[in-house]
Amino acid sequence: MFFLGLIGGFLRSRHHRATYFSFLGVAAQLTLGILVAGSAACSGMRTPHGTEPGHPGSELRRDLPYHKDDPQRVLDIHRPQAEGPLPAVILVHGGSWARGNRSRMKRVADKAVERGYAAFNIEYRLAPEHRYPAQLTDVLDAVCWVRANAEALDIDPDRIALWGYSAGGHLSLLAAARPELASDDSRCADVPATVQACVAGAGPSDLRLLGGTRPVQAFLGGSPEEIPLIYEEASPLLAADSDSPPTFLYHGRDDWIVNIEHSRRMRDALGTAGVSVELFETGGGHLSVARFGAEPLDRAFDFLDRTLPAPAPPPALAAEGTEFE
DSSP states (O other): OHHHHHHHHHHHHHTSOOOHHHHHHHHHHHHHHHHHHHTGGGTTOOOOSSOOOOSTTEEEEEEEEOSTTOTTSEEEEEEESSOSOEEEEEEEOOSTTTSOOGGGGHHHHHHHHHTTOEEEEEOOOOTTTSOTTHHHHHHHHHHHHHHHTHHHHTEEEEEEEEEEETHHHHHHHHHHHOGGGSOTTSGGGTSOOOOSEEEEESOOOOGGGGTTSHHHHHHHTSOTTTOHHHHHHTOHHHHOOTTSOOEEEEEETTOSSSOTHHHHHHHHHHHHTTOOEEEEEESSOTTSHHHHOHHHHHHHHHHHHHHSOOOOOOOOOOOTTOOOO
């Protein structure tokens, strides 16, 4: 199947202009095919239930359901042992929208605790069993759950950021720009799904450029020619406007799975719309140090420190054992 996909990619490229992005589509299909095939045995894996020691100086609560009707849509809370209300980051893992789990973002969660942030590390429904917009709906539901429980969680609802990498970066960018796409039958019916900042590492910003790849078609349910409006709706680049929150992008210059042009174009679109945006270009590729290296993470938290407003005077701490909505 892998070689058939590769041959198919090259045959398709012969019928189009040999542009940079047609080559990118073939390269992305090749590499994403390797990743998907290699991780097939891990599909649906979740971290075990229970409680375990958190990062030094932190408190950890595991497997909290953020969706009222599905106990499998869960998140972990990593929180510094500090008085709040704290700023928060909602973490969204990558994996071609079809693989992976929250363990992929644990390094970011640990760094968040170190920098004084509460981290909400989520899982979401995966393709191809669940197609778009299921993943986006889950991210927005998680935002609303955090906002609805802000007082009990002792966090500041006006200092919340989304943070994702790769497919998670795509979902974070789209959720930050399109909170109105939240489901009406969730907590978002009463709580806005808005965030005050977004961080995205190596996020595909224009899915039309990757429409020939198998993971994107499995995620969206067809090719760009078959469902062009879905590709447009699901592309953060086309959703960028003046209502988008301040955004920090980071990307490896040698990334040939998601080319750095995705982040460069996203930066330009947000900047044109008047949004505060920064792009940190680093060495390496998609799965190297560019993924969660120390410098990109520190620069991202520096951006959040500058961007999110100062907290209000802290209220009394929430009572221990508070039930979440």
